[in-house]
Amino acid sequence: MKFGLYGFLFAMWSLIIIGGGMMVILLGPFSIQQYGDFHWIIASGIKVSIALILVVIWILILSKLKNYIFKKELKF
């Protein structure tokens, strides 16, 4: 059980590192120029959407991992 919790912590940490890398790669170079003064608002809106999608994917993976690691313990 205790090993499972440490494993889950390590998995969360790994997901943060990988997810962060994906954010930098996907959002870092992203920019829009052709909409005049509003380009930064549109670019920010798209960045927010991508970030939210990444967070949702992160939570889904974490839920699957939780069910896999704690499948015995979660039969409450």
Place this chain on the structure above:
Amino acid sequence: MIDLIIPAIISCILAFSVVYFTTPPLIKILVKKNYTVKDMNKKQDVMVARPGGISIILAIIVSEIILYSFFQLNEIIAIIITTTAAFAIGYVDDRKVMGGWFKPVTLAVAALPIIFLGTYDSNLAFPLFGDVQIPLLYLGLIIFMIPITGNTINSIDVLNGVASGFMVIASFTLSICLFILGNYEIAIVSLPLGFVSLAFYKYHKIPSKIFPGDSGALAFGAMYGTIAIVGSVEIIAAIALLPAVINSFLFLSSVKRVVEHRQIKGKPVEHTDDFKLKATTDKKAPVTLVRLILAGGPLTEKQVGFVIFKLGIFSGMLAIITAFMMGVSL
């Protein structure tokens, strides 16, 4: 360097001493006024003083004002205002039963001084991969971060000494990471949080003489979150807090909505005849970190606390590794 060492020593001594010396009289006053709650994990009817947040916030304000007299940083003002606001929000919740919306919404408002004082950097730094600039998204992150850290610390305040003991580990980890990253001024500004938590742990550890209450737990969490933002160590701070994050994640993914603990019907944990803690088989009860720890069999309150502390130390080590990884670029 001596310019940094003297304020650091003075503020740390003050932070520790104010809690150490004001908490015993505070306990007497609270007991006299009948501001006590039953310790649910004791066999006998033990009444414990609450809230200890009063001595916690006093120590934070005194030590941070002293630091401001040396550094004149807007970051310190942001920490004082946001933490005091979080304390006030928690104090209202300690005195009156508020709805589930109250703490998240008001804590989001408490985060606004960080934005108005401009004490943030909208570049979010990740290990190995570098920074990403997210100006609009970062404002949302600030608004969300303070309610999350506040409620996350509040959610692990379920056993004697756990919230303050865990805070000692997480906050000193954050200070070490800030030193590793060379952010010395904010590292020194963060040190009082660890010393306040350490002094409070003396009275909060099993058997508790005082509980921090929502006012203390939210003050701890809000100060931690504010330091993470003004020190640009949001990711590292989240990693150091992972055991408490797991607790909130397990709770929310089993309950599937934002709800106060008192509104939950099923009990995740019960007591054995010798008053050890034991996981229930109630399917309606939320999954929590304590319930998962107890899935292997009954443990005493002290043993569960130590398992949480070991998890805190493990995630603290991951946070320090992450701080070193910040200097490495792929």
